[in-house]
Amino acid sequence: MPKTTLSFYLHIIAVVLIVLLVTNWAGKSVESTNEQKTSVFARVMKTKTIRCGYGAWPPILSKDPNTGKVSGVMYDLMEEIGKGLNLKIEWTEEIAWSEFAAALEGDRFDMFCVPMAAVPQRVTHGYFTAPFAFIESYAYTRADDKRFDNNLDAINAENVTISVIEGELTSALARSGFPKAKLLEITAQQGLVQAVLNVTSGKADVVFIDTVTAHEFMKSNPGKLRKIPADHPIGVFGISMIAKLEQDQRFLWLIDSSIRHLLNTGFVDRLLKKYDIGTDQFLHTAKPYQPAVNP
Structure with a gap:
C-alpha cells in the first residue's frame, strides 16, 4: 500500500478516535452536571426521605440534650406530612437560625423545618411554604x-x-x-x-x-x-418553613399541599391544642371554606 494512502487512513482513524474520546468526555460532563443539578424533589422521590434542618424553639421544637431526640409542634407536623406522603423525615442538622440560607445553598438539608416569619430580608434566600399559622x-x-x-x-x-x-x-x-x-x-x-x-x-x-x-x-x-x-x-407574620430556591418547585408544591390538607382536616388545630398553644401565641389560619367575617 502506498505510503500516502496509509497515512491517509491512519489520519482518519486518529480523527475517529479523537471524536469518540471527546464525545465520551462530553457525555460524562453532562451526566456530572445533571447530577449536580438534581432538584430537591427528584432527590426526595429517589431516597424517599426529607432532610430537615432545624433550630431550637421550645415548645415549637425541642431537642433533648441527653438523647438527642427531637420533639414538639414541628416534629409532629413534619412526621404527619411524611406519613401522608410515604416519606421518611430525617432531622439532619441543628443550626443557628442565621445559617439557614448558607445551609440550604450548600445542600446540607432540603428544608429548614422550623417556622420563620416570611419577611423581605429572608425571601431572597429560599421559598417559604404556605403558612400554617400567624x-x-x-x-x-x-x-x-x-x-x-x-x-x-x-x-x-x-x-x-x-x-x-x-x-x-x-x-x-x-x-x-x-x-x-x-x-x-x-x-x-x-x-x-x-x-x-x-x-x-x-x-x-x-x-x-x-x-x-x-x-x-x-x-x-x-x-x-x-x-x-x-x-x-x-x-403580624405568617410562619412558614423554608426550602431551597430552585426552578423546579415541585417539592414546594408537595409541602404546601400537605400543609393545606392538615389545616383543612383540623390536624393543625389539634396539634396546637396538644402543646397548649392558644390564640394568645399563634393566630390560627382561617379555613378556605369558612364564611368571611364582615369588618
Whole structure:
C-alpha cells in the first residue's frame, strides 16, 4: 500500500478516535452536571426521605440534650406530612437560625423545618411554604417600666435602647419603625433569650419578640418582663418553613399541599391544642371554606 494512502487512513482513524474520546468526555460532563443539578424533589422521590434542618424553639421544637431526640409542634407536623406522603423525615442538622440560607445553598438539608416569619430580608434566600399559622410580635419592657404604655412612638427616641439580633427580624423592625432609637445588637448564636435578658438586666429598654418566646420567658421568669400596652402589635407574620430556591418547585408544591390538607382536616388545630398553644401565641389560619367575617 502506498505510503500516502496509509497515512491517509491512519489520519482518519486518529480523527475517529479523537471524536469518540471527546464525545465520551462530553457525555460524562453532562451526566456530572445533571447530577449536580438534581432538584430537591427528584432527590426526595429517589431516597424517599426529607432532610430537615432545624433550630431550637421550645415548645415549637425541642431537642433533648441527653438523647438527642427531637420533639414538639414541628416534629409532629413534619412526621404527619411524611406519613401522608410515604416519606421518611430525617432531622439532619441543628443550626443557628442565621445559617439557614448558607445551609440550604450548600445542600446540607432540603428544608429548614422550623417556622420563620416570611419577611423581605429572608425571601431572597429560599421559598417559604404556605403558612400554617400567624404570629404577632409586640414590644416588651421591664416589669416596672411604664414609659411607653399606649405610646409606642415614645420608643423612637435617642435616649431609648432597643435590644436586637444582628441581621434578624428584631433588627429590621427596630431600624424601620424606630430609627432614632439606639440599638444593642447581639449575634444570632446568642439568641432571643439573651436579647430579652438585655432588657430585664437594664442594658436595654425594649425588645421586639414574638408571643411564643415572650410566653415561655415570662413563665420561667415571672415578674421580670411585661408586654407594653398598645392598640396594635409591632407586626403580624405568617410562619412558614423554608426550602431551597430552585426552578423546579415541585417539592414546594408537595409541602404546601400537605400543609393545606392538615389545616383543612383540623390536624393543625389539634396539634396546637396538644402543646397548649392558644390564640394568645399563634393566630390560627382561617379555613378556605369558612364564611368571611364582615369588618
